[in-house]
Amino acid sequence: MSVAPKREDYDVVVIGAGPAGLAAAATSAEAGLATLLLDENIGPGGQVFRAISSTPVTDRNQLGTDYWVGADLVQALRAGNAEVIHRATVWSLDRNLDIAVSIGGASAFVKAKRVILATGALERPFPIPGWTLPGVMTAGAAQTMLKSSALVPDGRTVIAGQGPLLWLLAAQILRLGGRIDRILDTTERGNYVAALPHAFAFLTSPYFTKGLSMMREVKAKVQVVSGITELAASGDGQLASVSYVAGGKRETIPADLLLLHQGVVPNVNLAMAAGVEHRWDDLQLCWSPVLDASGSSSVAGIAIAGDGAGIGGANAAVVRGRIAARAAVEALTPAAAAKLPAMATLRSDLAKAERGRVFLDTLFRPAPQFRIPAGDTIVCRCEEVTAKDVLDSVAIGATGPNQLKAYRRTGMGPCQGRLCGLTVTELMAQARGKTPQEIGYYRLRAPVKPITLAELAAVPKSEDDVKAVVRG
């Protein structure tokens, strides 16, 4: 089933139906604005509330109470007049706020007065030796299968990495009867000390007790090895074993499945392709858009909410969505803004939701050796480029990620840098003695997600298409 947008023009188009997008669209529609919510998945929820309307996991304890908060957001959205289209992949957004979206294999174009990007986060690349072997996948991918299909691993399973989501996933797998043989915690020992000054805010945040009890729950059932300083996957065409070093001691264990996770980073592709200015975030070690207090970006009319605005978690995402939508309402129909919660209230909600974030960011700052690979470890999966290849190109004159394309085609494959971009920036920065900000990032281009030639060919044409001039 495919449903094209009902109109060509909207007051507000929200892209992404995770916590931020759901909240933004509901708020915008509540104020009476013509609102379109476009989302790539088959139902609302994004990653954190994935399959919230359809999950086969019905025991509420198994996915945790935080997950079911998503149901309220969906209900609020459905109570209003927002037009919602799922399986809708936005593949282009430009500074004129023209949006191209693929729905059921056909493209449509809509124009917005305001765009709220709520495209969320991606898992940070985890480029260790062997990470491209079949049998190695990201924790997020495993969680997708768990939430949407109640699938959990039953072979010999190792989870490696760090961060709150890793523990959440481990708990969810165990509750659903899945198997985890070992957890390899890559958190750097020094991070505990560095995070200490921020601990008070964290202790008084809702993350603390929940996080602690979840870790206890997992540790009671699975052997956890902490202080991992080296990690590699190996096998002949298929994962066979995981080897690691902890406390100076190397160990190798057989494994059928290795789940990797070292945090999430903003999904910047659509925003960057639209020309939104981003800056390197030295704490979160990623690119974040430059935004004002309402989430407005450097491109007039484009706001960003949720983890795409800088990682803040689901609670902060909801509030950021409301703030961005309220700002859009204030700009388009100031009178209608009176119905909505005051901006001051929303900002104080946000401060509360962001409490403890600095602690988490500091504690779970991934170690350099897991971000900046060496030697034959693959950096760019699409074009099979190794860390050594990148360094060799730097040695003969490649100065940044865009120049590197001329040497190695990094970032030019279908993933458009999602799996290699941060690694390439940090690797080149280290090699050239520059900051990531100085090194920069790939210039990203539409289509942000590939579309077929047949689909593009079916797009209604402009007049100017018959000219006798050919050029190469």
Add this chain to the structure above:
Amino acid sequence: MTLNVDAIVIGGGIHGCSTALHLCLAGLKPLLIEKDYAGRHASGVNAGGVRQLARHIPEIPLSIRSMGIWEKISDLLDDDCSFESYGQVLVAESEEELAVCRARVAELNALGFTHEELIDAAELRRLVPAVAETCPGGVVSRRDGAANPAQTTTAFRRKAEQLGATVREGVAASNIRHREGLWHVDVGPESFAAPVLVNAAGAWAGKIAADLGEPVPVETVAPMLMITSRVPHFIDPVVILRGRKLSFKQFKNGTVLIGGGHLATPYQDRNETVLDWKSLATSAQTVFELFPVMRSAAIVRAWAGIEAKMKDDIPVFGPSSRHKGLYHQFGFSLHGFQLGPGAGAVMAELIVNGGSQTRISELGIDRFHPITL
């Protein structure tokens, strides 16, 4: 303090880099100034067509000169630039279009040019088996081909620097002035002077020329390109259409580049372009009709490079009409990439010897401004 060099080249596209390199080969020490980085704009992101085919007659001698350099590009640059030569084919989609092709080839032959060859349906099918059955023939230029534009421009820049060129990237040339027989140019805090100044600043060159009293009818354009995912190998030559805006090239890795000159909106001051997807859809539809094998391929990326287009579609190439020591090399109007190697060689000859065996007389800025030197 002002640093003296032998020549100042403004613009790190393939033209500026090639001229800098050829000046080095002639024993000069040039300075190359690029406001972004070499190959940032049109030179690095064009379709990479190395084409003598279907050129305006005034630039054919320069194109032929360039072709000779392309064929030995590795010797010049120590880099193969991914140059490959499977010819370029102009496809006629109807008998009427084929008649135009026939007249064109006859005209070239009468002028003594033999690089374009008329082909019938059978030869067209042999060269491009995947083309639609209905096409009655076309024109081939067999020595033509394609190269990787970013790799090529980067290689020119690298070699020029190895041979002694000073390169300044990331800072724009400013405060260009002529004093006591020397051209002075500031680059950030630095100041350089030389008896020779080459204006090879692409989309930014028109303003430099105008500021020096030689305005020309030029506009900034941004031709769009898109590239597909990998598909099984099905075509060797570059294909362009006689009647519709399309050029088409499959690379060794299987990806297919689709171009043809549909334009994006350039925002020159921001180094940005906004694509026109409805025009790109037209290109997609043309490919869809002519090459059924491409229908399920995915478009993975589209982009546009900013460049200068002359009103008469012919570059501005050669000495200034007004100022001693000033040379122009811009306005290549969407077909400058192939000319880069030859234009650099000829420009170095003009600068060093005062003339060149390669005929460029119709490309000069004197077609807009009578010579007052």
